Amino acid sequence: MDIKDIKASYIDYVLQNNKRPESIYLFMKNIGGEEKAFYEHYTTFYDLEAAIWSDIFKETIEKIQQEQVYEGYTVREKVLSFYFTLIENLKAVRSFATFSFKNQKDFPLDGGVLKESKQVFHDFISQLITEGVYTGEIADRTFLTERYAGAIWWETVFIIRFWIHDNSKNFERTDAAIEKSVNLAFDFLGKNIADATFDFVKFLFSRN
Numbered sequence: 101m102d103i104k105d106i107k108a109s110y111i112d113y114v115l116q117n118n119k120r121p122e123s124i125y126l127f128m129k130n131i132g133g134e135e136k137a138f139y140e141h142y143t144t145f146y147d148l149e150a151a152i153w154s155d156i157f158k159e160t161i162e163k164i165q166q167e168q169v170y171e172g173y174t175v176r177e178k179v180l181s182f183y184f185t186l187i188e189n190l191k192a193v194r195s196f197a198t199f200s201f202k203n204q205k206d207f208p209l210d211g212g213v214l215k216e217s218k219q220v221f222h223d224f225i226s227q228l229i230t231e232g233v234y235t236g237e238i239a240d241r242t243f244l245t246e247r248y249a250g251a252i253w254w255e256t257v258f259i260i261r262f263w264i265h266d267n268s269k270n271f272e273r274t275d276a277a278i279e280k281s282v283n284l285a286f287d288f289l290g291k292n293i294a295d296a297t298f299d300f301v302k303f304l305f306s307r308n
Contacts, residue, residue, distance in 0.1 A: 101133040103141055107152055110145070111196045118199065120145050146213065149200050154216035156193075160186045161224050175232035176286045182224070183256075183278045187263055187271065201264050214260075218253055225249050238289045248289060255281055 109131040113121055121127035124145070125135045142148045164170055164181045173181060190197050204212040226249050232238030233245065259281065263274040 101128075101131075101137045105131070106133070106138065106141070107148065107155075110148055111152065111193065114199055115195055120203075149213045150216045152193075152196075153200070153213050154220055156189050157186070157217040157220045160189050161220070163189075175228050175235065175237045176282065178228055179225075179252075179286075180278065180282050183259055183282065184275070187259070187274060187278070190260075190263065191271075198264050201260065214257070221253055221256055222249050225252050232289070237286070252285060255285055 110121075110127070113127065113130075121130075124138050128135045128138050138148075142151065160182060164178070164185050167181075170178065170181065200213050229238060229245070229248050229252075233240045238245075238248070259274070259278055262277045263271060266274045268274070
């Protein structure tokens with residue numbers, strides 16, 4: 101059985117029953133497949149859900165990078181584009197995303213449904229951070245620059261959680277949250293008065 105069929109059937113099952121299947125065996129039997137076909141790709145339903153979330157992240161990145169205007173964006177605009185597009189893609193499976201995100205039980209986010217998405221996002225955002233440091237949009241701070249990607253990941257988790265609980269019309273509050281949180285993040289990531297002060301003091305005490 102095709103992996104896409106398994107994912108689509110799983111999403112459909114969750115939406116119709118508002119719960120995960122009782123077992124992998126029963127799930128595969130109900131969709132006309134063999135249990136071993138599931139284990140060729142995944143070990144648990146959490147692994148399957150993690151792959152579904154990861155697909156959405158990958159599709160989001162591919163979509164924005166294929167846009168002609170993307171290369172002309174600043175790093176801040178590229179991050180904004182990612183979040184707005186991610187939410188648009190999640191809207192297509194909102195009921196499933198809400199169920200999956202809210203029902204992680206005791207699984208931490210690093211080991212839950214976003215475990216694969218985190219690595220996909222880390223690879224993507226690390227490239228943008230490198231670009232931002234090069235262009236001067238992002239300050240290169242000793243011991244801190246390497247932690248930027250991790251910090252921005254938690255901004256991603258915040259945005260998803262905000263959207264999951266957003267009941268505003270057309271998710272307008274989520275759009276506002278994205279813009280405000282990204283702008284705040286780049287205000288911190290960019291050079292500020294503390295950086296300017298440090299640079300000036302270093303200049304004063306430097307020797308030719």
